[in-house]
Amino acid sequence: MNQEEIILKIRSGGQTELGMIYEEYREEFLQWITKEYHLSSDDSKDIYQLTILIFHDNIKQGKLEHLVSSVKTYLFGIGKNIAKENLRKEKRYVPISQEKWLKENLIDEPSNPIDEDSFARARSALEKLGQPCQRLIELFYYEKKSIPEITLALDYKNPETAKNQKCKCMARLRKIFEQETVKNSNVINHESF
Amino acid sequence: MNHSETDIALVEKYFDAALSDTEINHFILRVESDENFKSLFEQEKALVGAIRHHGLRENLQYLKAVESNLQDNKHLRINSPVKKWHYFAAAATIGIVILGKVILTSFNQTPDQLFEAYFKPYPNTFEATMRGNSTATKRTEAFQAYEQGDYQKAAQLFRDLLKTNKEPGMLLLLGNANLILGNIDEAKENFITLNKDFDELDIQSKWFLSLCYLKSGDVERARNILKELGGTEISYAAKAKELLEKVN
Numbered sequence: 559m560n561q562e563e564i565i566l567k568i569r570s571g572g573q574t575e576l577g578m579i580y581e582e583y584r585e586e587f588l589q590w591i592t593k594e595y596h597l598s599s600d601d602s603k604d605i606y607q608l609t610i611l612i613f614h615d616n617i618k619q620g621k622l623e624h625l626v627s628s629v630k631t632y633l634f635g636i637g638k639n640i641a642k643e644n645l646r647k648e649k650r651y652v653p654i655s656q657e658k659w660l661k662e663n664l665i666d667e668p669s670n671p672i673d674e675d676s677f678a679r680a681r682s683a684l685e686k687l688g689q690p691c692q693r694l695i696e697l698f699y700y701e702k703k704s705i706p707e708i709t710l711a712l713d714y715k716n717p718e719t720a721k722n723q724k725c726k727c728m729a730r731l732r733k734i735f736e737q738e739t740v741k742n743s744n745v746i747n748h749e750s751f
Numbered sequence: 752m753n754h755s756e757t758d759i760a761l762v763e764k765y766f767d768a769a770l771s772d773t774e775i776n777h778f779i780l781r782v783e784s785d786e787n788f789k790s791l792f793e794q795e796k797a798l799v800g801a802i803r804h805h806g807l808r809e810n811l812q813y814l815k816a817v818e819s820n821l822q823d824n825k826h827l828r829i830n831s832p833v834k835k836w837h838y839f840a841a842a843a844t845i846g847i848v849i850l851g852k853v854i855l856t857s858f859n860q861t862p863d864q865l866f867e868a869y870f871k872p873y874p875n876t877f878e879a880t881m882r883g884n885s886t887a888t889k890r891t892e893a894f895q896a897y898e899q900g901d902y903q904k905a906a907q908l909f910r911d912l913l914k915t916n917k918e919p920g921m922l923l924l925l926g927n928a929n930l931i932l933g934n935i936d937e938a939k940e941n942f943i944t945l946n947k948d949f950d951e952l953d954i955q956s957k958w959f960l961s962l963c964y965l966k967s968g969d970v971e972r973a974r975n976i977l978k979e980l981g982g983t984e985i986s987y988a989a990k991a992k993e994l995l996e997k998v999n
Contacts (some may be wrong), residue, residue, distance in 0.1 A: 576810060577817045578871030584821070607814045611807060660807045665800045672800045676793065680801035688950045692805075699766075699799050728763060731798055 561625045568617045572701075580610050583633055590634065595641045609636045613666055616704050639736055679742060683734040686711050691727035754791045759914045762788075795924040812876050820871070862973070866965040870903075872927045873955065877920030894924075902928040925961055930966065937961045 568575050585605065592602045614635060618620035625632055644654055666672055673682075685693060689711060697703045697711060705717045705724070714720040764770050765808050782792050784925030785927050879892040893908035909925040912918075942960040947950060962975035 572790070573810065573813050576813065580814055580817055593790050599800075603818060607811060611810055614810065615807070615900040656811060657804075657808060660811070661800075661804055664807060672797050673793070676797040677800060677804075680806070683798070684801050684805055685951060689953060695802050696809075699802045724970050725763070728798075732759070732794070735794060735798060740948060750867065 561629055565617055565622065565625070568614055576610065576614055579613070579629075580607075586630065587633060587637060591637050592643060594638075595645070596726050597641070601653055604656055605637055605640050606657060608640055608654070609658060611660070612636050612664065618700075620702070633743050675742070678739040679735055683731055683738050687703055687727070687731050689731060691723075694720075694724055695727050695731070713732055754787070758788060765792075766795055766796070766799050787892050808876065812874050815874055819874075827906055837997070862965045862968050862970050866962055870930065870962050870966075873923055874929060875924060877918075890892065893921075897924050897928060900929045906932060906934075917944075917948065918953045919945055922949075923952050923955055923959070926956075926963075930959065930963065935963055935967050939967075 568697070580662065587606050587609070588599070588602050589599060591605060592599065597605070610633070613622075613629075613636065627635075634656060640654070640659075645668070659740070662671070671704070687695075694712060697708050698705075703711065705721050708714070709717045709720040712720065714723065752824070761778065765775070770778060782789050802855055840857070857862070875898050877892050878891065887966055889908060890912060893905055893912060896902075896908060897905035906928040909921050909928065913925065922941050922945040926938045926945065928940060929938035939960060941958045941964065945956040957979070961973045961976040964970070
């Protein structure tokens with residue numbers, strides 16, 4: 559499979575394709591990064607998993623359409639940056655908290671990060687949203703599937719129905735978020751007395 | 752804070768990348784000058800961020816399941832046709848692959864063999880545990896024990912914790928620990944409670960309940976649940992069939 563095909567496959571695919579890419583470069587990457595940065599096997603795997611997620615996300619978000627180098631070089635470049643950044647911040651290597659790392663590096667804008675309290679409430683609201691709303695909005699905002707693709711994937715009658723459903727799900731999510739905010743401010747008020 | 756329907760629609764359009772360049776410029780100016788509008792924008796940003804973060808976490812758990820399956824199957828030759836099994840097993844691990852009746856009718860395996868082939872413990876996606884954390888509470892100790900494969904200890908701690916606070920994630924992991932330990936009846940109870948008392952983890956609870964029935968040889972009940980799952984989660988059923996073709 560050439561590089562264009564790999565990008566195309568990831569863009570239109572799902573977790574199966576993610577797993578295949580993971581296995582394809584795993585051994586070489588782990589051997590290299592473990593030796594280069596004197597990392598434990600667990601720490602190397604943590605970095606490799608983040609590397610694959612960045613590669614995958616860059617393709618899904620449309621940030622990566624063509625590669626000037628090979629996939630391997632691209633992945634090694636990402637891995638090197640993660641390891642170096644961690645060493646720079648911590649002076650010595652400490653295990654990465656992967657979920658926190660994902661928020662700081664793939665969700666937040668460096669100049670305007672999402673407030674931690676709002677983010678926690680948003681996560682809590684999303685957990686309470688339930689299915690199929692959660693899946694629908696994840697397909698739209700994370701996997702960047704188009705409305706016609708979502709119509710097929712979730713078996714909606716037509717794209718218009720899928721689009722309406724998406725708007726309804728977001729409205730419901732906002733409502734739960736607002737309830738969480740009120741609940742939270744009541745707790746704070748109560749604690750201050 | 753109250754926001755007009757027009758403003759909500761405008762903010763949604765911004766995050767859906769449905770505004771023209773001129774509209775985006777006006778939008779940014781409005782965020783900078785209107786506090787009420789800015790709060791709506793920040794709220795939507797947090798929500799879209801949380802959705803993306805949820806997707807990333809799910810894929811991270813999927814990669815961890817792939818990694819774990821690779822470790823378990825080190826003896827398998829990389830280029831053998833069995834290779835793609837890893838992805839299938841990993842998907843089953845995180846409860847997203849619904850096999851439906853296809854599996855139960857296509858393979859000449861006993862229910863017990865099918866259970867062994869398809870059961871993989873659900874990963875801990877509910878509580879962050881730090882390696883080498885020496886000040887663990889009972890709660891983190893329970894999740895750590897589960898992650899480290901000490902299912903006996905994890906089950907005991909989860910049972911104690913659930914007496915005071917019923918949490919869906921904990922119930923799911925307790926059910927998994929019980930399945931591994933051979934406490935099938937208790938595992939069934941865990942998944943039935945999870946399904947009955949909570950809105951979330953619906954698919955996962957049904958998936959693992961079907962495996963409980965397989966393990967105890969009750970193929971009919973297993974088949975009924977799998978049929979139901981295959982019928983409701985169309986995207987997953989399609990994915991399962993697609994993967995099944997690749998495995999074959």
